[in-house]
Amino acid sequence: MSATDVITPSRLKPMPVPQPVELSPKPSLIGMTREEMGAALKEKGVADKQIKMRVSQLWNWIYVRGVSDFDSMANVSKDMREMLKTHFTIARPEIVEEQVSNDGTRKWLLRFPPRGAGRPVEVESVYIPEEGRGTLCISSQVGCSLTCSFCHTGTQRLVRNLTAEEILSQLLLARDRLGDFPDREAPQGTIMPAEGRKVSNIVMMGMGEPLYNFDSVKQALLIASDGDGLSLSKRRITLSTSGVVPEIYRTGDEIGVMLAISLHAVRDDLRDMLVPINKKYPLKELMDACRAYPGLSNARRITFEYVMLKGVNDSLEDAKGLIQLLKGIPAKINLIPFNPWPGTNYQCSDWEQIEKFADFINSAGYASPIRTPRGRDILAACGQLKSESERMRKTERLAFEAMMIANHGED
Template structure:
């Protein structure tokens, strides 16, 4: 794919994304949500009420480092200004509609946003360490319709805004009391972010990028780009931009090694076939032996799990700094696929490992609460706008 064509395709992706924009950031009472604003935007909002730029630095610290939602708790800000800020602004979080904890410790949040739409977020603890990953959603629903994914059965409702994306992580921190204590200790349970929840992050790139830039800001949440992984099904035109602007870890939902099969189970392949996808992976900046691209591969019995498939996978990714996550299929109500047998999983993994690629078999987490990979779905529906009479 040429650079010119990539840029043209990129413009089309962004134009399509705009059709599913999140709701306005202003509340019905006229106050403005501060979470999700960039630093320049925060400075601009404060300038509009006669405050100097250093106030933005103070607010940023309270919002993103301390996790404060109440202006009156901001001790470095005088009470008159606290009251002035409270009259004009709000520091919000998604509301928790439901919360479930799996027998393995995985915790799933159903977050409800201000317009009533919902998305799911999952905290996955690491069994080996006292920390874990927050799996964040980028859209309500999904437009990709991957055949093995429960989320793909829910039509795309809308994109999530930057405040709603970073707000998922902040709300999870609230739930685990992960903000710094008065004594200065910084807990580390929620140590990584994976953009692997509902939706395709690169079809909502602008909001995802804004949210991740906030998360990575050194004076706030300060999460390293090495602790953030963005998973894409292969929106090729946006992969280059993601690498250039964010430089986070990349995970690619591959799931098939032949275009005819991938066309069927990952329909996005009809637009960006495997050859173009792998070329974009090879261009991804910063990829190295220490920062490998992860290829995600859901193992579907008698569909994509043969030894021939494994050998072709090895051929396709040869020369790439890569690892392969083999994901046992997680059944969901109405699914037509079955998980690969343990024996076949092991054969497949051995072929990939013998070729020099790490190929761990991902242990399913949170299956009992439908929180495992490919199981997320909500009942939110797209609101149809009726024409004026």
């Protein structure tokens, strides 16, 4: 094998060998607000009287029609297109790996160019097809700093926050790959969805804690919900947090999307171990922030995510404690069978115990669906992101090093 060969397991869609990334990438128009885009155009010489019209054109091409190159902008003059190509980009991130699960779940490992003196970074996004809708799980950080003990993603160090452009680019790329933009021929190699299946919902549940990257997440989600662009309803956007209490209040006031809480325990001593941020923002503070979240009703419930860990948090006493904890909060409780990963000491609760737990919650008047594990075979399920791709690259590197030693000997 050569140094440029890519090891591609049978379940992966073959991808071209990654090309070198630009060391000093042009600024992207993706993720800019209208005001920022107008200021950027003005700086490059666009006349004041044209700014509003040009921003409107670009907004439509980028977010409604989904183009990824300026030459596709048919109603923009050639001179303007040349100026845009010289100074800006609207390119998508590089697809390093693309995996398709046996259940139809799709996972992309995406590479973004370096920022400043940094290095290129990689994140994962997951598309989950369901009856009548499709949900895209988006990452907000490279890695994670929260170290939740049951989560494999949390074993990987935090590298940096993603920009608004990088957050939005995950959505644009998924829509590209799913043939989900109007009035465009699907590009070669597109994964076409079943009839009517598009990215109808997005969840900030990928790598990282969204509320530790509040400003970029806010900007990206406000653009995603802009009625003249991607036009996703805020009721179809869910932000999941492990409990960054001050920013929960800000999320309600400044973003207004649906809220999900990564809960997993009903006692502070246990949650301190499972979700260490609880030591900073204990359950009482977290529940107070939830009760104050704007617009709560039976139609706008908070989702509480609860991973089922055998012998840890799955007893009927835990279920009773959960009912008491959530009293007065319009809520839905997602029960998540634990998704195992190499090296974990946790086990998934027995199915019979999960059903008993769910029945108790249901009898108290709360919806408590048991989440069907999706994408386990490609490590795309809850708490598994990035792990497989990191393991694969380590395997490739070790294989390459072994080949070099065999051919040339150790230095």
